[in-house]
Amino acid sequence: MSGSESGDIDWENELRKFQNAIATGTNSKRIKAMATLARNSKHTPEHVLARTIPFFLEILRHNSHPNSSLHMASAYCLKCIACRSDELVTQMSANGTAQSLMSLLPHSDGMFLKVLVKCLLVVVGLCNTSRAVVATGGGLGIIVNKLNSYEDGEIRRYLLEILSLLALQRNVRREIVHLDALHYVVEAVGVGSMVSRERACQAIGMFGVTREGRRAVVELGAILPVVELFRCGDHTTKLVAGNTLGVISAYIDCIRSIARAGAIPLYSELLEGGDPSGKDIAEDAFCVLAVDEANAIEIFENLVRILRDGDNEAKAAAANVVWDLSTYSYSTPVVRDSGVIPILVDLLGSGSNEVKENVSGAISQLSYDRENRIALSDAGVVPIFIDLLHDDLEELRDNAAEALVNFYEDPLYHDSVSHIIDIPSFRIMLNRLVHLRESNERALVQRMDIDLPAWNSDRIT
Numbered sequence: 294m295s296g297s298e299s300g301d302i303d304w305e306n307e308l309r310k311f312q313n314a315i316a317t318g319t320n321s322k323r324i325k326a327m328a329t330l331a332r333n334s335k336h337t338p339e340h341v342l343a344r345t346i347p348f349f350l351e352i353l354r355h356n357s358h359p360n361s362s363l364h365m366a367s368a369y370c371l372k373c374i375a376c377r378s379d380e381l382v383t384q385m386s387a388n389g390t391a392q393s394l395m396s397l398l399p400h401s402d403g404m405f406l407k408v409l410v411k412c413l414l415v416v417v418g419l420c421n422t423s424r425a426v427v428a429t430g431g432g433l434g435i436i437v438n439k440l441n442s443y444e445d446g447e448i449r450r451y452l453l454e455i456l457s458l459l460a461l462q463r464n465v466r467r468e469i470v471h472l473d474a475l476h477y478v479v480e481a482v483g484v485g486s487m488v489s490r491e492r493a494c495q496a497i498g499m500f501g502v503t504r505e506g507r508r509a510v511v512e513l514g515a516i517l518p519v520v521e522l523f524r525c526g527d528h529t530t531k532l533v534a535g536n537t538l539g540v541i542s543a544y545i546d547c548i549r550s551i552a553r554a555g556a557i558p559l560y561s562e563l564l565e566g567g568d569p570s571g572k573d574i575a576e577d578a579f580c581v582l583a584v585d586e587a588n589a590i591e592i593f594e595n596l597v598r599i600l601r602d603g604d605n606e607a608k609a610a611a612a613n614v615v616w617d618l619s620t621y622s623y624s625t626p627v628v629r630d631s632g633v634i635p636i637l638v639d640l641l642g643s644g645s646n647e648v649k650e651n652v653s654g655a656i657s658q659l660s661y662d663r664e665n666r667i668a669l670s671d672a673g674v675v676p677i678f679i680d681l682l683h684d685d686l687e688e689l690r691d692n693a694a695e696a697l698v699n700f701y702e703d704p705l706y707h708d709s710v711s712h713i714i715d716i717p718s719f720r721i722m723l724n725r726l727v728h729l730r731e732s733n734e735r736a737l738v739q740r741m742d743i744d745l746p747a748w749n750s751d752r753i754t
């Protein structure tokens with residue numbers, strides 16, 4: 294087909310010339326015609342390209358010597374056509390292109406294999422139907438067998454990219470485990486295009502949903518490539534990688550390894566970012582990683598920095614994490630040593646309402662520990678919270694009242710705060726907490742009555 298300006302070309306005539314060359318020409322003329330079409334495929338109308346697809350498939354299906362130049366030219370043309378549009382890929386799928394390519398893969402090698410794999414990558418990447426055909430038609434086994442044979446190079450990279458696409462399907466993931474090929478998905482996180490690496494990372498997270506899967510991907514070395522993707526990816530990729538690491542971290546034996554790989558500062562970046570999804574991912578990850586005290590220390594170092602220097606949204610998110618982590622019984626000395634308490638108290642007088650609400654909630658939680666109450670009192674929180682008992686925001690009033698109840702019930706501070714007993718918001722909270730404790734105690738007694746075996750004097754000997 295001619296490379297002239299498309300408006301000056303009689304495409305029907307060009308198509309007839311191409312068809313005649315393919316049908317009656319020598320192999321040399323056929324290859325020349327296909328090379329011309331491939332070269333001009335970006336400018337050839339799609340309806341013309343669509344009518345050439347059956348010719349290429351016919352060559353792939355019915356000619357001998359599958360590694361021939363004719364086959365290679367046909368596969369290359371199909372790849373060029375597939376790159377034009379999703380509509381053409383859909384038509385190729387309807388004509389059985391994926392099946393034809395897969396049937397040739399086991400017996401191909403060298404440059405022909407490279408062309409086949411590149412074509413297959415485009416087809417399965419742009420068409421769900423073709424992807425399903427490869428996944429359910431024995432294609433996964435063929436891909437794995439080829440990966441076993443090619444240790445490096447572009448062919449291996451393309452095979453890994455195909456595998457990462459297929460691994461997003463549940464039935465394929467089961468088969469990957471059956472074929473003992475999970476290590477290839479881990480490898481794919483660090484190989485190929487960023488889009489492909491992101492897909493592989495997403496698949497790792499899907500494997501990690503189960504306890505066995507988490508353990509397997511960690512033992513296969515998934516942490517380092519996922520953290521590297523977290524570090525160098527764009528925003529969407531960072532969300533995927535951060536979420537995958539969060540899933541993996543539920544395998545408690547690896548949380549130190551995740552921190553040592555440099556994940557905590559990366560989660561801090563998500564917490565400071567403007568995406569609510571990123572903040573949620575970071576908060577969930579910190580709550581898991583902080584189970585290890587060394588991790589908790591590093592996490593609080595980052596939280597302190599954000600509470601000092603971040604914008605209001607970042608400060609609110611960081612205060613929310615402090616609130617979460619303050620419920621951990623072992624975190625009390627970590628919190629105090631981090632220097633976060635004076636910063637939280639200072640923030641009660643500045644920032645947005647969301648910042649103040651989250652900070653007051655964190656302080657309220659911290660006030661349940663006596664050592665924290667001493668640090669909070671030294672930082673000047675008591676008079677600030679007494680003023681907040683009259684605030685217009687209900688959550689601020691409630692958080693301040695809850696904390697002040699803890700000070701009120703502490704003999705060290707009881708006398709200094711007893712004058713607030715008649716303030717309505719404080720009295721309501723005091724009564725609420727008293728009733729809550731009584732209810733919890735009754736529930737505990739009832740549960741003990743149910744759980745304990747009946748006394749049987751006959752057992753005494």
